[in-house]
Amino acid sequence: MQAVSFNVTIPGYLLGKGLGKLTESAVFGGLSGLRYGNITEPSLPADDWVRLEILKAGICGSDVGTLTFKTSPAMEPFSSFPAVLGHEILARVIEVGGAVRSVEPGQRVAVSPVISCKMRGFRAEEECPSCSTGWPATCEQAGEQGRILVGDEPLLRGMTVGYHGSLPGGWAERMIAHETQLFPVNDSLNDRTAALIEPLAVGMHAALGSRPFGSGPALIIGSGPIALGAIWSLRAAGYQGEIIAQIKRAHEAEIALSLGASDVVSPGDEARQAIVNTGASGYMPILGNEVYAGGGFPLILDCVGSRQTIEQALRFAAPRGRIVMLGCAAEIRKIDLTFMWARELDVRGYVCYGIEEWRGERKHTFQITHDMLVETGAPVQNMVTHVYPLAQYQQALSTAATRSKTGSIKVLLDPTAR
Numbered sequence: 001m002q003a004v005s006f007n008v009t010i011p012g013y014l015l016g017k018g019l020g021k022l023t024e025s026a027v028f029g030g031l032s033g034l035r036y037g038n039i040t041e042p043s044l045p046a047d048d049w050v051r052l053e054i055l056k057a058g059i060c061g062s063d064v065g066t067l068t069f070k071t072s073p074a075m076e077p078f079s080s081f082p083a084v085l086g087h088e089i090l091a092r093v094i095e096v097g098g099a100v101r102s103v104e105p106g107q108r109v110a111v112s113p114v115i116s117c118k119m120r121g122f123r124a125e126e127e128c129p130s131c132s133t134g135w136p137a138t139c140e141q142a143g144e145q146g147r148i149l150v151g152d153e154p155l156l157r158g159m160t161v162g163y164h165g166s167l168p169g170g171w172a173e174r175m176i177a178h179e180t181q182l183f184p185v186n187d188s189l190n191d192r193t194a195a196l197i198e199p200l201a202v203g204m205h206a207a208l209g210s211r212p213f214g215s216g217p218a219l220i221i222g223s224g225p226i227a228l229g230a231i232w233s234l235r236a237a238g239y240q241g242e243i244i245a246q247i248k249r250a251h252e253a254e255i256a257l258s259l260g261a262s263d264v265v266s267p268g269d270e271a272r273q274a275i276v277n278t279g280a281s282g283y284m285p286i287l288g289n290e291v292y293a294g295g296g297f298p299l300i301l302d303c304v305g306s307r308q309t310i311e312q313a314l315r316f317a318a319p320r321g322r323i324v325m326l327g328c329a330a331e332i333r334k335i336d337l338t339f340m341w342a343r344e345l346d347v348r349g350y351v352c353y354g355i356e357e358w359r360g361e362r363k364h365t366f367q368i369t370h371d372m373l374v375e376t377g378a379p380v381q382n383m384v385t386h387v388y389p390l391a392q393y394q395q396a397l398s399t400a401a402t403r404s405k406t407g408s409i410k411v412l413l414d415p416t417a418r
């Protein structure tokens with residue numbers, strides 16, 4: 001089958017670091033570790049696995065970051081290469097193993113890319129503490145080979161499909177998955193909406209983790225799908241306070257408002273006015289940026305993770321406020337952490353999704369996200385700005401990587417299109 005794979009090597013890493021400063025076409029072109037071509041499909045490794053036909057697969061900021069070598073190498077021991085990329089996946093079930101009970105052929109499913117101890121072939125009593133409590137996103141055996149065989153080889157190390165050497169991700173015609181990864185999609189959700197369940201679940205996990213909600217206001221920093229999705233997630237999770245979205249471009253602002261933002265500000269003067277409106281007074285230190293006292297935001301979601309946004313969040317947070325890190329912040333030089341202690345801030349990171357408390361039940365974040373999409377009918381599909389056939393992956397990546405030029409928000413690959 002046709003697939004887009006990526007290989008990480010030390011020469012490639014160093015070359016990529018250099019190329020990253022040149023054009024994205026060099027990075028996504030022939031010089032990169034990126035390959036499009038035929039790969040061998042794995043057979044089902046056990047009778048509780050299924051084969052899927054991929055309908056849509058998203059391009060995530062972390063994919064662009066990996067290909068341009070902007071992500072930190074810190075997570076490399078929890079991945080394996082060469083890997084078929086793609087972890088935002090909508091698929092159709094085409095083959096089920098004999099023990100599969102939860103899905104049947106023909107069903108559309110959202111696929112959780114997270115690899116659990118169970119999928120690695122470990123028995124229940126061998127599961128790590130994270131997996132045994134419903135949080136395989138922090139699986140403590142992600143750096144180890146599994147016991148299950150894929151082909152003739154033990155399952156390679158790795159945290160998620162999409163950065164995994166034995167289990168192809170979504171930038172391919174087909175893939176295999178364990179039945180616990182699959183969440184059947186209601187007919188009322190179209191493909192574009194259902195393809196967003198993975199990135200929306202990231203925001204939903206952070207929103208649910210930010211309960212109990214105070215009265216606000218909340219500040220969401222970022223213009224991409226995670227930030228826009230977090231606005232929707234906060235509302236879907238029951239947040240009733242004011243939500244200020246700090247956004248760069250007009251079409252993103254429109255979507256932010258349609259998904260529940262109370263107001264939209266651009267970075268800089270408008271954002272400054274927003275913190276002043278909370279009752280804050282500004283003070284100019286002898287050197288550096290303005291600082292504030294009084295007012296502030298009790299909840300800030302930083303969905304960018306740059307030095308500028310982290311420093312802004314630290315300065316804009318109310319005393320004992322919470323800063324949620326959703327932007328895959330990595331190596332950042334020279335950051336002033338003063339307000340972390342001077343305002344007793346709670347800085348909290350989130351990764352992926354897992355089993356949450358919701359309406360008196362324990363449910364997976366994917367299921368909650370899916371159910372709330374059905375319940376709210378929110379126009380999240382407006383985030384999908386571009387859809388490309390798989391073979392046009394280079395153009396798709398280039399479009400995703402140059403948002404200010406192309407106006408892209410979420411770019412999808414469609415392996416069923418020619």
Ligand SMILES: [Zn+2]
Nearest residue numbers: 060061062087
């Ligand atoms: Zn992602």
Ligand SMILES: [Zn+2]
Nearest residue numbers: 117128131139
């Ligand atoms: Zn585990």
